[in-house]
Structure formats: structure tokens, C-alpha cells
Amino acid sequence: MQPIGGAVRPDGKIAYRAQLLYFTASPEQIADGDATVYLPDGLLVVHDGHVAQIGDYQALAASLGADTSVVDWRGKLIMPGFIDTHLHYPQTDIIASPAEGLLPWLETYTFPEESRFQNSGHAARTAQFFLDELLRCGTTTALVYCTVHPESAEAFFEESHARQLRMVAGKVMMDRNCPDYLQDTAESGARDSEALIQRWHGKGRQMYALTPRFAPTSTPEQLGLCGELAQRYQDVFIQSHLAENTAEMEWVKQLFPDHRSYLDIYDHFGLLRRRAAYGHCIWLDETDRHRMAETGTLAVHCPTSNLFLGSGLFDFAAANAAGVPVGLGTDVGGGTSFSMLQTMAAAHNVARMSGHHLSAHTLFYLATEGAAQGLDLGGQIGTLAPGAEADFIVLDPQATPLLARRTARADSLEEMLFALLTLGDDRAVAATYAAGRLRHERSPSV
Template sequence: MTTAKAYRAALLHSLGDPAEVGIDASYEYFADGLLVVENGLISAIGPAPELLAQLPSDVMVEHFPHGLITPGFVDTHIHFPQTGMVGAYGEQLLDWLNNYTFPCESQFADAAHAETVAEIFLDELLRNGTTTALVFASVHPESVEALFAAAHKRDLRLIAGKVLMDRNAPDYLTDTADSGYQQSKALIERWHGKGRLHYAVTPRFAPTSSPAQLTLAGQLLEEYPGLYLQTHLSENLKEIEWVKALFPERKNYLDVYDHYQLLGERSVLAHGVHLCDEECQRLAETGSAIAFCPTSNLFLGSGLFNLPQAERFKVNVGLGTDVGGGTSFSLLQTLNEAYKVMQLQGHKLDPFKSFYLATLGGARALRLEDRIGTLQAGSDADFVVLDYHATPLLQYRLSQARDFAEVLFVLLTLGDDRTVERTYAAGGLVHQR
């Protein structure tokens, strides 16, 4: 008896960055495709009539006649402790942190609270088709324990870390350089590489970590090869001025992280809204990635990310919902906002580039493209079934589409959590609408 299962629907996945290989070479699409899954991995993908003829007779085939199967979405920047404060009114970044974020995060010293929110948070990710996320926890080790335990139970590929913050924040929410280092070390040894989990060293941003703390963050990266680094960069103009005042000896914001050995192939810096060419050049040289967070950049009035500039320097870019500055867990909704951010700068965001950012682009930003972000044989079977008939408007609008590019654009503009019919992680059904 085979353990394989097969799924029949339209299939789409990215093969490369449209900015580098051109639109036509950037994706593979089967109008009537078959995805075969075995032991948590994708074992075959191709035209349904061809693969069905080769399939053993005992393999169960599920058919989604109104469905599009894509890789699971990859969210490269999100805050799990901010789930309860999404849609907080009226502030820009620094006041928003003080008035909403810090009080909300203080609750995560309570392990029971952290466990409750971890379940809600993961449910929301999966309901929205997100199968991998790079996640900020709070400063409390309990928050990381709760999130990793919940993700491990569901066999998700997840990256997270304890926030490091030893200054310029309320006393009730700071650690010290040494306690942050020791707590991170204990969490790394307990969780990094367990199942499909990875650890990210997580200084919140340069203003809230002392030079001593940033030095120890760099030391952790050296001591444990394969770790990630996540932080914030150049989100808000007042924040950039603050960084200049705190680190007058550094030539720009990115140079602070560079000086403390925090840039590298697994470093993901959120936002990068206000970068100079020199910073883009250095991001590319070090292999560091940017998480583009259009929804929160608009919501907090931070500015418009310059994607063409990042492309010019060949900087890896993923997409981030940035909940709770972002107002939706949905990467489809996030792409709706990304399109508008580009329009405001006089650029068009092609639907195949959008799709790339939410899947293979995110996987490349995380250096996980051999495991996630595509439907290639051998990849983790992390995929979603999107429903063309999810809402009456979507069904009607798609019936007017002239070609698949238009279908995709409409899906990425009108789509939201209702569009996600099913989510699979490592071949297991983890969400069904």
C-alpha cells in the first residue's frame, strides 16, 4: 500500500525572479495539473493526464476543479506578540511602539498567555495560506517556548527568536546584554534544528540594543552556524535620525549592523524604506535580505519601499505582513498593498513578480529555496489550494479574465483568507476552510 496522495487542480509555482530571468521564464503553470505527495515531500508535478497514467491504482486523487494549487506562502516579517493589537489607531512608528506595542508585549511574561496567543497566531497564518514565517517573539523566553512548541506540534517550518532589548524601552520589557545572550543561547540549544524549526537572533532594532548587546548578538551568530538574524532597518525617518544620534561614528543605519557582524546570508532586515545606494550595495555584498512590508509601511505612514532600487542591486527581497503594524495576516492582501505602493512611485508590479515575492522570493530571502517556495519534486509538501469561487465577486470577475496573467492579478488583488480553501504542511492538512 503506497502512502502517496495526489491533488489535481491548476498548478502554479515560480522558477526564478522575473527581474532576472524575464516574466515568461519565471514560472511554470499547468491548467490541469497533478501534484503527487509522499512522506511529507512533493514527489512529482506535471500535466494531470500524463501523470495519472503513471500513478499506481491505489493512490488517492483529490480533485479541485475550481482550484489553483501554489506553494505555501512565506512571510518574512511578522510579530507574534502583536496579534492582539492589530489595527491600533493613530500613531507613527516610535509613538506606536510606546503607546501600544510595549504594553501589549509585556503580557508575554505569562507562559499561559503566550501559549493561548501562539495557537491563535498559527491558526491565522495557516488560515491565510502562510506555511513558513520569520517571527519576532517578545523579550520573554516564555514567548519563544510557546511559539516553537505549538509550531513543532503542527510540523511547521518556522523561524523565530527572543527579542533583545536592553535600553530605550520600558523597564518592564528590557533584558541585559548578558541575560539576553544567555536566554538566547538556551533557546537555540533547545529548539534550533528541532523538526522544521530554526532560530533567529533578534535585536529589535539598533536604538533598543546597546553596543554590548549587539556585540553579543554577533557572537551568537559566530558560535552557532546556520542561525538567522532578524531586525528592523530604515523604516521611519525619525527612527533614522535617532540611530544617527545614538551611533554618530557609523556612516549609515545599515553600517551599525555591519559593524557588529550582523549581516550575512541568513540576515533579514525588515522595511528598508529609506535606503541609499551604498546600503543596497552592502546588502547585496553580504547576501542579506530585505522584508518588504507594504501594509505596515502605509498604515504607520513610514514611506514607500523602492523595489526597483533593490532589484538594481540584486538584493534578495521577501514579503512581510508585519502584523501588528500590518493589518492583515494575508499575503494576498499584502500584495494588493504592494501593487499600490509601486503605483504611487510610477511603477507596475507584475502579477508574476508579486507571486514570486510571496513564495520563492521569500524562500530565497530565508535561504530555504531547496525546501520551500516551489512545487519542485523533493521540496517539502507545503502548499495551498486557492478557490476561484471563494466569493461571488471573485468568481464573476475571474470569468471575465482574458488570460492566466489576469486571473493571477485578480486573485492577488481581491484574494484574502476566504480564498484559501486548504493549507498543507509537510503533506499534512493543517487548515480546511
Template sequence: MPAKAYRAALLHCLADPREVGEEASYEFFEDGLLVVEDGRIVRIGAADALLGRLSPDTEVTHYPDALITPGFIDTHIHYPQVGVIGSYGTQLLDWLETYTFPAEGRFADAEHAREQARFFLGELLRNGTTTALVFGTVHPQSVDAFFEEALSLNLRMIAGKVLMDRNAPDYLTDTADSGYAESRALIERWHGRGRLHYAVTPRFAPTSTPEQLALAGKLFQEFSGLYMHTHISENRDEVAWVKSLFPERKNYLDVYDHHGLIGARSVFAHGIHLCDDECRRLGETGSAVAFCPTSNLFLGSGLFDLAKLEGHGVRVGLGTDVGGGTSFSQLQSLNEAYKILQLQGQKLDPFKALYLATLGGARALYLEDRIGNLQPGKDADFVVLDYQATPLIARRLAGASSLREKLFALMILGDDRTVKATYAAGNRVHHRAA
């Protein structure tokens, strides 16, 4: 396929501002050009320097009054819970019983799973998210449906069948052996196909017996490049429940550690109530934690301590956690993250925020060699943010005196309306209607 080029303001992260300082952490072109060929980025730079070097058959798409950034990366989300997003009035454990489990029961119907997967991926792309780490349900057909839809769009997605053999409704439980066998079959069918990856997915420690956790750990080690995706320390009652179920383990993380479920490509959602020993262990094993601001506030779970996690060297990504989370938009997630950190005397700089939503998420998933910024050789996954998306955004940006101000305003005021177009592997997969 001939090369294509995209002209707009361009901004992407080169490193974590915490490690290299703000000025060295990003690259920005006020009038930039992004050149794409065969689904990958081949060139990035100032438009006036690159336009003359394009071959005559290169199609140039110009997005005036817009900013191109890497596609957003969601490190924790539940696709079966879309139908219960915005459900009223409970905290985590009651919310699961009241809303989540009944919604997930419907995914025994493969046609329902396909329709939901299609809608879910459309919402991700409408919000500029091009990669996500996704919970299915206990039903293998929920994962088949999700991967079929993601493959048809050539998306880089990670998902897995939920493992639950206790403390859940009968219609949502498997067994240690059946969960292992069904997960293994899904891995052999989908892992590494196109741009898809598989995640071994115990829901959380209370819904798996030690036997199931042991087999999940065995599975995690049996195939190269697998992920492990679960929850940890989201809610104080949950933490106490884990202590009562596993009294022989010294803390919540030790339950997973004992069963071989931590290490590179292990992602633990929430991590609000982790102790220092748990944070230290996560850091030394290269595990990651997904910061899920909107659900943490909505379910009353607590305030995520970013400085504490990063102080122990833990990789941190950003998650929407739909449907406990209240928006697919990573811009809205960053809006809430800013407030959560403000309440603890921490600051979320806009360049750090962009890092968490892009390159930081890629690092949490060990995919920074493929996605996360706009460097040549990376997948051409990017999003076009509209400076004129709403009258309020247009007015605020007109008064902004710096890139920092513009970026912060987009993060606080932006949502799905801000996303003008989304591209995955060089193909436009979403375009906002005028």
C-alpha cells in the same frame, strides 16, 4: 505512508521574472496533478499524463475551480502584536510606546503566550502562509510557546527572543549578558528541531546597547544556519534617532555591520529610507530586506523602492508585519505592494508578485532548496486558492482571458476567504468551512 495526489490547476515559480523574463519564470498546468509522499513533493505535471502512473492505493483529492500554488512565505511578522492590530492613530515610535510594548508585556505569562501562539499560527495557515520569520518578545517563554505550537503542526518556522537592554520599559528589558545566555539556551533547545530555525533578534538598534549588539553578533556566528532578524530604516525619526545614538557609525546599516550582524540569513525589515551605500552593502553581503506594504502605509512610514533594492542585488521577501501591518494575507500585502510601486512609477507584474510571496521569500531566507515552489524534492507546503471564493471573485475570473488576468485579480481581490485549504509537509493544516 502511501502517496497522495492533488488535482487542480497548478502554478509555481521557477525563477525571478526580472532575471529570466516572464515566460521562463513559471510553470503552469491548467489541469495538473501534484503527488506527495512522506511530506515531500515527488511529482508534478499534467493530470492526464500522471493519473495512469499512480499506484492503486494512491488517494486523489480533486479541487475543481481552484489553483494550487506553493505556500506563502512571510519574511517579517510579530506574533505578540496580534492583539493590537488595527490600533489607531500613531507613527512608528509612538505606536511602539502606546500599543506594542504593553501588549508584549503580557507575554511574561507562559499560558498567555501559548494561547496567542496557537491563535497566531491558525491565522497564518488560514491565510495560506506556511513559513514565517517571526518576532517573539523579550521573554524566553514566548519563544518556547511559539516553537511548541509550530512543532506540533510540523511547520517550517523561524523565530527568536527579542533583545532589548535600553530605551524600552523596564518590564521588557534584558541585559547584554542575560539576552545572550537566554538566546543561547533557546538555540540549543529549538534550532534544527523538526523544521524549526532560530533567529538572533535585536529589536532595532535604538533598543540595544553596543555591548548587546556585539554579543548578538557573536551569537550569530557561533551556530551554523542561524538567522538574524531586525528592523532598519522604517521611519525618518527612527533613522535620526539611530544617528544620535551611534554618531561614530556612517549610517544605520553600519551599526549592524560593525557588530557582525549582516550576511547570509540576515533579514532587515522595511528598509524604506536606505541610502545607496547601504543597499550596495546589503547586496554584496547576501543580506535580505522584508518589504512590508500594509504596515508601511498604515504607520505612514514611506514608500518601499523595490527597483532600487533589486538594482543593488538585494534579496527581497514579502512581510505582513502584523500587528503594524493590517492583514495576515499575503494576497492583501501584494494588493498594497502594487499600489506602493504604482505611486513611484514602478509596476508589479502578477508573476513577480507570486515570486515575492513564494520563491523570492524562500531565497531571502536561503531556503529555496526546501520550499518556495512545487518542484520534486521540496517540502509539500502548498495552498489551494478557490476561484469561487466570493461572488465578486467568481464573476471577475469568469471574465478573465488569461492566466495573468486571473492571477492579478486574485492578488487584488483575494484575502483569507480565497484560501480553501493549506498543507504543510503534506498534511492538511487548514480547511475553510463551506
């Protein structure tokens, strides 16, 4: 059995021994035990970047060939890599910037920072750091906003492709109500987006998302052309912002007086469907939620951002009652952490404020299998089931003295998972694998 270490390279078949966990359904809809596959001493067999087998160690070990290395992660928990369904890589350097709210924050920090991404070198350096940070926090797939500049998307995809990561990203489309230096036009935004789709969507593990920033910064002409691209390219993703705060809601009413709601604007232009993901979704009504459920459109809850900017509290109970698919997003840089563990902890607290309880099982599901299903990528990512892409992480319940002390007293899997999300951060991620290759390993001294 091989020791833990970065020297092991999965060029052939490699097995990993640890506690294993993944989800097959929502724990809120099915009892935790029936929604969960948990193996206290399991073996995960990876071949050619995919999961080949998974099972109990004692049952599978004897069937391994002599040429199969076994990496020993006993004492740790292996689970699918996290899926972050909403964040902005060009905002990496303005995380933790003070402002009175969303719109002042955009004007003071976001727009000036995004102007730098016309420079390909700056974009490439930021993309490198950004992806390093995601992997350090255990995130193996993300829905990423670039800037209005095609160069920013090119730089991001180049770096992600070199690392063989499963990423979804897009050039922002924005032709009004923003600084002149960040404006495209309806025609140039559509033309640049289509060129990026043809170059990057489906290249290796890269996937493209049509990305109108939000309705106030796109003219009806731009949203119409975006809808035409969505119709032409049925398997691309769509991402934007929706109903984040009350000042934004009033602005939208002034700009689009003939529409029933903010959501109705996107619906009118054909931008609600499977593979469409909208960040925030706080100020929705029952009709909006039922329409999202009907179209399979993903609502992305961004709790650290919503708390930081004072935007409001996402209503989990109402979303669940309507059957809306829900994902979690860090929303860096409005969000305050790249860590999905910290984001899960914040989501738990936001739900408690409205009297709704989210179990640790549910939160880990939302960050893995739930997100994959909501993005129409079920069976491909977010799971350890055979045939899935081998994107997985190794969590360390003893990563910090406090975490070790608390998990030593855990009487159930739920207690251990709850301690990990409540007390954990990037230090709890011992290793991150993408397409079966080790992409991050935490130094024991860090």
C-alpha cells in the same frame, strides 16, 4: 478519485489534481513564461511530507498505483504556501490600534501588550490563534518576533512543532530604551538566545532567528554578543528592523554617531549575511543597498505597515537596480492584515506610487520562491518541485461573487493572478497543507 474534504490524511502517497503553479526564477529578470511552471490540469504527488512528482494529469495518472488516493481540487489553483518574512506574534491583539506614528505606537500599545508574554499560558493561547490565522491565510512559513521573554519563544515553538510547521522565530533582545519590565541585559539576552538555539534550532521543522529588536533598543555590548552568536551558529537566522521612518533615523544618528548609516551599525557587528532579514529598509542610500546585495541580506517590504504608520514608500526600482534580495512581510500588528494576498496588493500600489510596475507573477514569486531563495531555503520551501517539503495551498478563483465574476473573464494567467491578489483575502484560500498534511480547510459557508 477522492472528493475534496478534510477526511483525507496523507499517511502514504496522495495525489492532488488541480491547476498547478510555481516559480523557478524571478519574472522581473526572466520572461514570465520561462520563470513559471504552470499546469492547467496537473497532478501533484506527495509522499512522506515531500513532493514526489509533479506533472500533467493525463501523463502521470496512469502511473499511479492502486493504493494512491487522488484528491480532486479541479477548478482551483495549487501553489506553494506563502512565506511571510516579517511579523510579530505578540502583537496579534493590538492590530488596528491608532497612533500618530511608529514610536508613539510602540510606547502606547506594543510595549504594554508584550509585557503579558512572560505568562506562558497567555503566550501559548496567542500562539495558537496566531498560527491558526496564518494557516487560514495560506502562510506556511514565517519569520516571527517573540518578546524579550524566553517563555514567549518556548510557547511559539511548542505550538509550531506540534503542527509540523516550518517556522523561524526568536526571542527579542532589548537592553535599553524600553520599559524596565521588558529589558534584558547584554549577557542575559545572549545566554537566553543561545539556550533557545540549542533547544529549538533544527528540532523538527523549527529554526531560530537571533532577534535584536532594532539598533536603538540594544547597546553596542548586546549587538556585539549577538554578532558573536551569529558567528558561532552560522546556520541560524538574524532578524531586525532597519530604516523604517525618519524619526527613527534621527534617533539612530544620535545613538550611534560614529557610524556611516543605520545599516552600517549592523554590518559593524557582523549581522549582515545570508539568512539575515531586515524589516522595512525604506530610508537607505545606494551604498547601503549595494552592501545588502553584496552580503545577501534580505530587505523585507512591509507595505500595509508602512502605509498605516506613515513610514514611507519602499523603493523597488532602487532595490532591484542594486540587486538586493526582497521579501514581503505583513508586519502584524503594525501591518493591517495577516493575508499575503492583501499584502501583495498593497505592495503593488506602493510600487505604482514611485512609477514602478510589479506584475502579479512577480508578487506571487516574492511571496514564495523569491522569499525562499532570499532566506537561503531554496528547494526546501516556496516551490512544488520534486524533493521540496509539501507546504502548499489551494486558491479558489471563485471564492467570492466579485472574484468569480472577474476571473471568469480572465484571458491569461497574469489576469487571474492579479484578480486573486487584488480582490482576494483569506476567503480565497480553500485549503492549506503543511508537510503534506491538511492544516486548514475553509468551510464553503464561511
